[in-house]
Structures are given as C-alpha cells and as structure tokens.
Amino acid sequence: MTAIPNTKRRGAIYWYRRSRRLPCGNHFRPMVSLRTACPQAARHRAAILTAKFEELYMRLFGKPARRLALDKDAATRIFQGEFNKALDALDDEREQYAIRGYEFGDLDTFLDVHEEVYRYLAETNCSGDEPTAEAWTERVPHLDRDVAMLAHQQVSRLSAIWHQSLDETAEALENEQIETDIFHMDQAMRLRFEARLAAVQEYRRRLSDPDRRFESLLAAPVGQATVRPAAPAAVIQPTTVAPTAPTIDPAWASLTAEQAAQKFINDNPKLVASETGKREAKWTDKTRSQFETAMRLLQKSMGPKPFVALSNEDLRQLMKHFDGLPPNHHKTPRHGPMTLEEICAEAKAEIRKGRLEKSALGLNVPTLNRHFRFLKMAHEWARKQNPAIQALDWSEFAFEDGRSAREQRDAFPVSVARKIFRLPPWHGCANKRHRLKPGRDVYHDSLYWVLPIIWYSGMRREEACKLQVTDIARSEDGIWYFDVDVTDAGRLKNASSRRWIPVADELVRLGFIDFVAAVARRGRSCSSRSWSATPATWAIPITGSAG
DSSP: OOOSTTTTETTTEEEEOOOOTTTTTTTOOOOOOOOOOHHHHHHHHHHHHHHHHHHHHHHHOTTTTTTOOOOOHHHHHHHHHHHHHHHHHHHHHHHHOOOOOTSSHHHHHHHHHHHHHHHHHHHTTOSSOOOOHHHHHHHHHHHHHHHHHHHHHTTTTTTHHHHHHHHHHHHHHHHHHHHOOOHHHHHHHHHHHHHHHHHHHHHHHHHHHHHHHHHHHHHHSOOOOOOOOOOOOOOOOOOOOOOOOOOHHHHHHHHOHHHHHHHHHOOOGGGGGOOOOOSSSOOOHHHHHHHHHHHHHHHHTTTTOGGGGGHHHHHHHHEEEEHHHHHTTTTGGSSSSSOOHHHHHHHHHHHHHHOOOGGOOOHHHHHHHHHHHHHHHHHHHHHHHHHSSSOOOGGOOOOOOOOOOTTTSSSOOOHHHHOOOOHHHHHHOOOOSSSSSSSSSSSSSSSHHHHHHHHHHHHOOHHHHHHHHHHEEEOOTEEEEEEOOBTBBOOOOGGGGGGEEEOOOOHHHHHHHHHHHHHHTTTTOHHHHHHHHHHHHOOOOOEEOOO
C-alpha cells in the first residue's frame, strides 16, 4: 500500500484497488491502472474512482433503510463553518484590492464574478461539462462583458475546482465524524458552495450598510457589552468650498507608453520573480513580453504623445494600423525604428507590386483582444494613480471570434515540415561537433528528438523539452504514451494541459523507445537539461548512416 488510500504501485505506476464484501459473502476486489506516476494525479483519480465505486455499490447492494442525507444539525454546522471561512477570505481579498495592479480591478468586480461562479457551482455541484463562452454570456446578461469573461475564466477550471473541493468536503465530513460516501459528499459539497454564495451576498450588504457589519460583530460571542446611544451632535452648517480640479502627477506627465509599461512592472513586484527564486512570478516571460509589445506598438502608433493623454481617437488610429500590418511586421530589424504608419504604407506598396496578398494584412482577433486587454489594464492602473486621466470606452475594442480554438491558428504546412526534416540533424550530418553540416551520420539525441515529438504529438515546445523518462509509459494494452503533467522539470500552461498523448508509430519506428531505454540505463532522468543541452555533451550514441 502507498500513502494514497486505495492504491498500490507497480513499478512507477499507481494502481487503484478496492475490496468490498458482497451480500453473498464473497469479496469483490477490482484493480485498475491509474496510468500515472505522479502522486498528486493518482490521489485525484483514486478519489474519483472511490466515489464512483461507492455510488455503484450502493445502487446494487445498498440497504433502503439507510439514511443517506445529512442530519439537520450537521448540515447547519458545515454550512455555518464554510460561511464564516468565506467571510474571512473576503476580508483578506479586500486588503488585496489596495495593491496596485489588482487583477479584478476593484472589489465590486470581484464580488460580481464570484457571486455568479458560486451560484453556478451551487446549482450544478461541479457536474457536467464546463460552459462555453457563448452559453455563459447568455446565462449572465446583466454583467458587463469583461466581468462575464472573468467569471467564465473561473468556471472554466471546473475540474480543478472539483478536485480541490473534494478534499475540503471530505475534511469537513471527517470533522463531523460522518462517513465520506458519495451521498454525503454530494450534499456537503453543494452546501459549501451555497454557503460561499450566501457569504458573498452578505458581504455585499455589509459594504453598503456598515451598521449591519457592526451588528454582526456584536452578535459574535465576545462578551455581553452594552452599547448606549451617543448624545446627538450639534448641527454644523457646511461651508461651501470650490472643488479643486485634479491634476496629473508631474512624474507621469511626460511618460511614453513604453516608459509607463516599465513603471507598471516595477511598481507591481508580484508580476516578476524574486532574485533568489523563492517567490514565483505571476507573469511568465512570455506574458511580460506580450504586455511590453502591446505598449510598444501603441507608442509607435501615437508617436511622442504621453501615455496619460491617450484618447479613444488614439485607440481607433491604433486599430487602423493593426488592420494594415503585414504578417512579417517587426520580424525584420528594419521595422524597429519605423512607425506603424510607415510599416503599413510599405505593406500597401508590396500589395501593389503583387508581392503580398491583401487578405494577409491585419492582426487576427485573439491577438487584437490580447493587445487591447493589456492596454486597458495599464490605462486603468494609471487612472488609479492619477484620477485626472481621461476615462476611455474600451467596449469598442473587444472583438468576437466565432472560431474554435483549433481554427484560430493556421495549421503548420506539411511542405515546410518536410524541408525542416531534410536538414542535416535528421537527414545526415558531418559529425557530433558539426550537426548542421551535411554528412552521413544521424545522432538520436535531444536535438534529434524534440522536433519529431512536437510534430507527431502536437505538444508545446516547453512540454517536449521537459519530458522525463517517467513521463513515457506503456498502457496495459501495450500502447506507449506521453504523460504530460507538472513535474520537477517544469510546469504546464494551465490545468487543462494535463493529458496523455499516444507515442506515434513513426516515433517508435525511428527508435524513440530505444532512446528512452538507453537514457534510463545510464541513470539519467531525461530532464530539461538533457533535452536542451549541447548534443555533444548529452548525446546517446545510437547512430547510423544516412543512405
């Protein structure tokens, strides 16, 4: 047995096993592979199988006389406990709101988002598929679109929410000394979501009525204090003071968009990691680069005009430039000093010469939305520092994209892939030290395998480069597969990136499984170092001559 309930290990792989006595007296002992070597994933999968096993067993052999619902007192305690914890968490969130660059913008937005999220969870109890963006928008027509999309991002993590709530609900039932079967778990989980929804609604009422919060503090068991009404204060006639027009902070008055971007990053330390590495960054290097790119393009569109003077007319001009950019914009050093107007004019000249199709101009919808989302975030943050900055209408620059996520990216051309795989590393190189020179030797090492893995599996390059020996496994049916998950070698882009991908037959034919076995025999983990380091240092000498 392992530390994970109802599991055992065969080699590196976790297996689920369960034993129950049937009414006839015989024991029923199912066993199934969990197909993972990761303890966290095994714990989640074992919990799911345990819940389903109990549900099936009770349907087949449960006693009708058994009381499956929580009693009233236990349900009340679970609800009240979660309600109080949620209120405390909201108090903590209120403190976070004061930090610059708060991701929800303001506390009201946070409450709007989580009220709808908890209402959805209380109604569905995390069952069913995650709602699509269109279905979610129809569900919450009273919310601003940006707020609705923030809420949709939360419910899009339905599986992660369910896994986390599963452990917390089991702990709540164990504290009440109640059996954690499927029926009690289902009712207690719904109670906890309803308690969170009630807490958000109560917190909103307390913000609008401070006396209500004062009464709640008096109701707490902290002693019998007597509150006497204060004597009426003398009425003071207010004096009329002419309002002072807000002014722009001189430190902001001349900042360009790029300088404002740097100030935003410097003033929000949680966006970047600490120098010692003990604190992780909220933004990846890619996210930071995308933010800086959006601000740089804005500056190249509006010229030397300071960022605080940004107007909706400037945004419409930027949109015009975005629609005229060629597909290779800023991929050549020539575009560095050029304005967007000059780059767009050059692209029009290429069209007139027949060197470029008109349909190739313009940024796609996801890229447009990302750029304007970053610009809005920076501008709203600047307005918090300087209330005198003009408010902008950003609703004009949020665009719908009816395509699926797969359709939003062009497929990589097969003809280009054929050209790549005819290069020396795959078709024959001179030797280990001159891998890019044509020759007759092929070295099956990290340089050789990364691109074929990406091509045949569809992995992201970061996922392929962090593969370890334990991430390549074989199913009971004899099918080799990649177990893409969070490991010591690296993280994933998001929770839905966890998946199993079959190893393509062509990779097996080329000897990938032999390569993995060779790495394992040498005691190496096949971590990011071995995949991305210099081939001459980490090459496995499985070589052959190119015919």
